[in-house]
Amino acid sequence: MLKRRGLISTLAFSGLLAGCRSEPATTTTPAAEAALRAEGLLPAPDAEFEALLPATPGDDPLAPLGSALRALQGGAQGRALVLLMGDSHIAFPRLAERLRDHLQGRFGAIGPGRMPPGRAQRGFLPAGITLEQEGEWSVAHALRAATPGPFGLSGYRLSGYRAGDRINLRASDPRGFDRLHLVLHCGPDSGSFRVLAPGIAGLPRATRTASPTTRLIRLDLAPGSREVAVELVGDGQVDLLGWGIDRRGNGVLVEAFGINGATLATLDNRSPAILARELAVAPPALIILEYGTNESTDRDFDAAAYGLALSRRIATLRAASPRSGIMLMGVPDAGRPIRRGRGACPVTPLPALQAVRAAQRRVAASERVGFFDWSAEVTQDPCRLPRLLHANPPLMRPDLVHFTVDGYRLTADRLHAHLLRGAGLGPAGA
Structure with missing residues (x-):
């Protein structure tokens, strides 16, 4: 202690x-401003973050991250932030930590943030x-x-x-x-x-x-x-x-904020003014939104309403941090194990899983934000979840919803490769 x-x-x-x-009363002296x-x-806004960002993100959602990482690789002075917000997948820190290790190992390690x-x-x-x-x-x-x-x-x-x-x-x-x-x-x-x-x-x-x-x-x-x-x-x-x-110093921060049980709607429970100030002071190169698993349990899921809500929240983030790129992580496969055989698939997918993922993909295309297909990259199909559970090492937990430490690290590996490709940087070490 x-x-x-x-x-x-x-x-x-x-x-x-x-x-x-x-x-206090407004003052313009440098020493007083530094104290305030x-x-x-x-x-x-922190000039170290702003220095590496393009004036506008343009149509490529990964362009701000690519610009920042290439600048760091070339010896520029500054800092790049990757910000993740989501549910229990993000609240458990291993995914973000693995992504941080990858990026900081190549572009500069400056701590956890x-x-x-x-x-x-x-x-x-x-x-x-x-x-x-x-x-x-x-x-x-x-x-x-x-x-x-x-x-x-x-x-x-x-x-x-x-x-x-x-x-x-x-x-x-x-x-x-x-x-x-x-x-x-x-x-x-x-x-x-x-x-x-x-x-x-x-x-x-x-x-x-x-x-x-x-x-x-x-x-x-x-x-x-x-x-x-x-x-x-x-x-x-x-x-x-x-x-x-x-x-x-110069380098990359990866910061992650998740709440167990969170849905996209929890973003509305944060004070818009406070959130905008925090984003403005340290503008991210990339904001990653990871939601959808808890929405997938909703048997009355309204895809149209969800799509409108997702578009609105993307617009709010863009307004608060206009130089940042934005990316969605598509919901991974998840389901409930069937204890008594019912055909070839031993898993009942979460009821709204496919509808949530489809809505996320549509919004990503219409709003011109990035999309990481977690299903295609890692889980591939709900029926495959028991194989991930019994893999060596296991990649899924018995609930067939959450991943093990190795599963989250594998996800981070695939996400890292996806970001580098999208940012035009190729594989690590290239």
């Missing part, structure tokens, strides 16, 4: 004030990172529209108020990290917190504001940091919508 004593040192930013305060950005009071705060996402065990949580924290997520917000990109909110309660992150990567990202929802009754890490002062950072607002804070830490904690002061509630770590 990270200790406060011995970690408190000088401020990482000269003149940095306490975290989220009331809106560090507090999340003056969020602006942003994630749900603390242990808000139950069962979230990212590789190489230990997450600990002490005290009385409450958790909410954007799965159901009836759950009060706000929610941002992560879809989770972690709230605490008791002095000394903390969340802690430790990284095993010997390269460590040197930046911390925090997304906080602030309001008139908000309290204060401390950041405990090398290279930054453990002074209280207030979050109280005259009216509800959100702060996107980026703090520079000592190079090679391996541990960081956020500790509550106890003078009011602190609401964390997300946090993350990375390293300064």
